[in-house]
Amino acid sequence: MILEKFLSFDDIQKSLENGETSVTAIVNYYLQNIQTKAHLNAFVEVYTDSALAQAAAVDQKISEGKAGRLAGMVIGIKDVLVYKDHEVNASSNILKGFVSQFTATAVQRLIDEDAVIVGRLNCDEFGMGSSNENTCHGKVLNAADETRVPGGSSGGSAVAVQANLCTVSLGTDTGGSVRQPAAFTGLVGIKPTYSRVSRWGLIAYASSFDTIGIFSRNVKDNALVMEIMAGPDNFDSTSSKKPVPPYSELLHFDKRVKVAYLRETIESPALQPEIKANTLALLDKLRKEGHEVEEVEFPLLKYVLPTYYILTTAEASSNLSRFDGVKYGYRTSAAHNLESMYKKTRSEGFGEEVKRRIMLGTFVLSASYYDAYFTKAQKVRRLIKEFTENLLNKFDYIVMPTTPSTAFKFGEHSNDPVAMYLEDLFTVQASVSGVPAISIPNGTDEKGLPIGIQIIANSFKEAELYAFADYLMDINQA
Amino acid sequence: MKVDVNTVKKIAHLARLEFDEAGLEKMKRDMTQILDWEEQLNEVDTENVEPITTMSSEVNVMREDVEGEHLSHEQALKNAPQRDSDYFRVPKVLE
Numbered sequence: 001m002i003l004e005k006f007l008s009f010d011d012i013q014k015s016l017e018n019g020e021t022s023v024t025a026i027v028n029y030y031l032q033n034i035q036t037k038a039h040l041n042a043f044v045e046v047y048t049d050s051a052l053a054q055a056a057a058v059d060q061k062i063s064e065g066k067a068g069r070l071a072g073m074v075i076g077i078k079d080v081l082v083y084k085d086h087e088v089n090a091s092s093n094i095l096k097g098f099v100s101q102f103t104a105t106a107v108q109r110l111i112d113e114d115a116v117i118v119g120r121l122n123c124d125e126f127g128m129g130s131s132n133e134n135t136c137h138g139k140v141l142n143a144a145d146e147t148r149v150p151g152g153s154s155g156g157s158a159v160a161v162q163a164n165l166c167t168v169s170l171g172t173d174t175g176g177s178v179r180q181p182a183a184f185t186g187l188v189g190i191k192p193t194y195s196r197v198s199r200w201g202l203i204a205y206a207s208s209f210d211t212i213g214i215f216s217r218n219v220k221d222n223a224l225v226m227e228i229m230a231g232p233d234n235f236d237s238t239s240s241k242k243p244v245p246p247y248s249e250l251l252h253f254d255k256r257v258k259v260a261y262l263r264e265t266i267e268s269p270a271l272q273p274e275i276k277a278n279t280l281a282l283l284d285k286l287r288k289e290g291h292e293v294e295e296v297e298f299p300l301l302k303y304v305l306p307t308y309y310i311l312t313t314a315e316a317s318s319n320l321s322r323f324d325g326v327k328y329g330y331r332t333s334a335a336h337n338l339e340s341m342y343k344k345t346r347s348e349g350f351g352e353e354v355k356r357r358i359m360l361g362t363f364v365l366s367a368s369y370y371d372a373y374f375t376k377a378q379k380v381r382r383l384i385k386e387f388t389e390n391l392l393n394k395f396d397y398i399v400m401p402t403t404p405s406t407a408f409k410f411g412e413h414s415n416d417p418v419a420m421y422l423e424d425l426f427t428v429q430a431s432v433s434g435v436p437a438i439s440i441p442n443g444t445d446e447k448g449l450p451i452g453i454q455i456i457a458n459s460f461k462e463a464e465l466y467a468f469a470d471y472l473m474d475i476n477q478a
Numbered sequence: 479m480k481v482d483v484n485t486v487k488k489i490a491h492l493a494r495l496e497f498d499e500a501g502l503e504k505m506k507r508d509m510t511q512i513l514d515w516e517e518q519l520n521e522v523d524t525e526n527v528e529p530i531t532t533m534s535s536e537v538n539v540m541r542e543d544v545e546g547e548h549l550s551h552e553q554a555l556k557n558a559p560q561r562d563s564d565y566f567r568v569p570k571v572l573e
Contacts, residue, residue, distance in 0.1 A: 098557055194534065310516050325559060329557070336569065338571045343496045346495050359495065363513070366489065375529050378531065379530075382527055434533045
């Protein structure tokens with residue numbers, strides 16, 4: 001079957017140009033795959049009707065020579081991004097039945113370039129989790145080993161691309177929620193610079209960390225989607241006005257660069273031996289290719305996660321106060337007055353991890369503890385951010401493993417919240433600092449499970465990040 | 479930070495959440511464990527460090543005040559759990 005070769009958007013475009021296929025045929029191909037792989041539970045809703053209607057409209061445009069740059073691309077979106085007249089739940093019972101009145105800016109820009117939105121993807125509730133087990137939609141299976149988690153929180157978005165259920169997918173990354181599942185599923189996953197992509201229409205978890213990221217099989221598809229999604233937006237006053245370079249046309253890489261790796265990541269006792277070996281092997285390859293590779297110390301590493309959790313739980317407790325059962329979403333049937341309606345609605349609607357984070361956030365923001373926890377964490381955040389930026393003024397890139405381990409088994413960390421938090425040990429530095437980071441495949445472990453390597457660059461250096469990532473993918477295959 | 483059940487109850491009220499006896503005990507344990515772990519930050523010297531309060535480099539973003547579309551009454555009430563013709567309905571506020 002001709003469609004079997006559709007592993008990159010380049011393939012799709014070629015087939016469309018040759019007249020070998022149509023957007024409708026491509027959408028039907030993915031719809032078929034989604035059905036065959038339904039047990040993976042990546043999609044929580046498939047937009048069969050609206051996707052086929054979009055496809056027909058794009059086919060019409062192609063025949064008139066008026067198609068946009070993403071004609072033929074089929075995209076799944078995480079269940080925290082809103083799409084007009086479609087349901088969205090943030091994988092939470094508290095948003096059951098909620099239908100959006102508008103479309104997220106990032107999603108709208110893709111639609112405007114003729115991408116087809118094929119459905120919404122499972123995730124951890126409000127993006128809170130590292131295994132996609134905290135969800136009202138049921139767990140997602142990793143297609144590399146169905147007894148293991150796909151990572152989280154954007155687990156469904158990862159598996160959708162891994163199992164070839166769509167061309168690329170959108171996730172969100174607050175502390176590693178795109179990069180960690182990308183590592184667990186052998187994909188390319190980016191978290192852009194904070195403020196690079198508008199957050200309008202992204203259901204907020206922690207507003208000073210939240211970013212919209214992309215899963216893809218290769219760097220070029222990722223770069224193309226990013227250059228279309230990124231840029232200023234009147235609906236998000238934090239979104240950056242810096243011009244967006246054409247990332248996908250700037251992938252050529254032929255310079256010698258300076259790369260730092262952090263001693264504390266390589267020597268972390270939590271690091272799986274095969275991941276350490278593959279990371280060191282890649283750094284060696286870089287040296288042989290003539291790049292400068294240097295070990296540096298990052299004594300603040302152990303403080304990155306506690307900083308992240310104090311600040312994100314605080315922001316979450318504030319953001320999630322809007323879910324009160326008054327204007328939309330779930331409402332309890334057991335209330336006798338307004339206050340009990342709030343309390344019962346929220347207690348029945350939110351899952352356990354979300355309630356734990358709201359409680360912790362409310363605690364660190366409460367009058368008696370505000371300075372000791374929240375203000376302290378804001379100060380340490382500044383130190384971590386300045387350290388990271390200074391390092392990236394001396395070096396072009398920081399390279400480190402994306403995760404301490406490969407995909408773990410279901411239930412492995414369910415009883416110990418801190419053990420689950422440590423999954424994000426290597427991904428949160430970029431989130432706390434606001435800088436862009438990408439995870440790309442770096443071989444497999446003894447069990448054949450994918451390993452990821454993470455590259456971090458300075459703020460707004462997405463073009464340099466993509467070019468280096470593409471180069472690393474090439475030398476890794478050589 | 480040793481969190482006691484009364485503190486959990488107080489925070490739960492502020493967060494408009496409620497827990498049964500077993501839930502309060504579990505939350506007490508989890509919060510104590512996580513806050514202890516977060517207190518590692520006390521080892522970091524932050525003397526003379528200003529807390530960071532925004533991550534965007536954009537400041538004072540201004541735009542023209544232009545008239546735009548807004549949700550119609552009907553649309554705004556579309557997702558309401560309970561409504562009448564014009565308003566969101568909630569349980570009695572005053573007994």
